[in-house]
Ligand SMILES: Nc1nc2c(ncn2[C@@H]2O[C@H](COP(=O)(O)OP(=O)(O)O)[C@@H](O)[C@H]2O)c(=O)[nH]1
């Protein structure tokens with residue numbers, strides 16, 4: 001709770017009217033897209049209000065594909081996205097890259113590192129690269145990234161790539177905002193398949209053994225076989241899909257055709273079964289539910305007496321004057337009084 005300051009206002013930029021943003025987005029203006037994402041991420045209520053109006057007014061095409069890229073730090077996600085993104089541009093696409101980084105507010109270093117690494121993509125006029133600062137946001141780390149995705153799509157980007165930092169919540173949360181997930185793996189890591197969290201394996205639709213180049217190529221081939229064997233034990237939600245394990249190298253730009261074909265095959269499969277749309281609407285429901293809880297929490301805790309009571313009880317617990325559960329009972333009475341009013 002401490003990190004949320006509803007009175008925080010970023011005074012550095014003037015805010016224009018909604019039409020300016022909506023028209024700019026529909027014209028594919030990347031500068032205005034950036035401004036809109038900043039509004040979405042803003043803690044200022046007035047800016048959030050404009051963001052909400054923009055989101056209500058924009059047209060978001062459904063012909064897009066949202067791809068999640070997961071994998072432990074150092075596996076090569078950013079390098080892969082840079083090279084694969086350039087490949088997609090060559091195929092006539094307009095990719096957009098968003099990064100979910102729950103630690104971004106406390107650790108700007110990792111984000112800036114990624115940004116410089118995607119130097120070709122971030123300066124290409126057919127691409128858009130944006131690290132989203134989702135740290136400490138109430139209602140899930142992916143909550144605002146989802147809105148950023150919609151803004152990118154309204155601006156004409158047809159492939160949205162979401163990179164996670166590869167640790168903690170970001171790994172599983174990405175599944176709530178994407179259509180398909182790629183899990184990047186290192187050559188040789190096949191021995192510790194056990195070490196990869198089951199949830200992360202199960203969320204993956206395509207496995208990519210990255211860095212399959214130079215002296216590691218042989219090892220990568222063995223790793224591929226290990227994973228092919230291991231994933232037979234996992235059940236995939238999509239009927240008729242068996243997760244491919246693909247060798248790739250970002251430095252040698254190898255494996256991209258096969259990966260892109262696998263993505264397209266998967267999309268066709270879920271379009272045919274209807275899962276593509278039901279998945280997106282279920283994500284919308286989940287988002288709504290998450291944001292509703294967050295909103296409720298914010299509204300209640302912004303009442304000054306609630307905050308005072310909360311701090312009073314927290315202090316009492318600290319001084320061992322009351323137990324946590326007794327304090328909770330007291331808070332429940334306070335909440336009930338608010339609801340009845
Ligand atoms: N040999 C080789 N090295 C790679 C490849 N992709 C990434 N790397 C290296 O792996 C390191 C981590 O890459 P990075 O993209 O930052 O990983 P991330 O933390 O998953 O985003 C960097 O030193 C890259 O140069 C690849 O395809 N082949």
Ligand SMILES: [Mg+2]
Nearest residue numbers: 077078079114
């Ligand atoms: Mg990275």
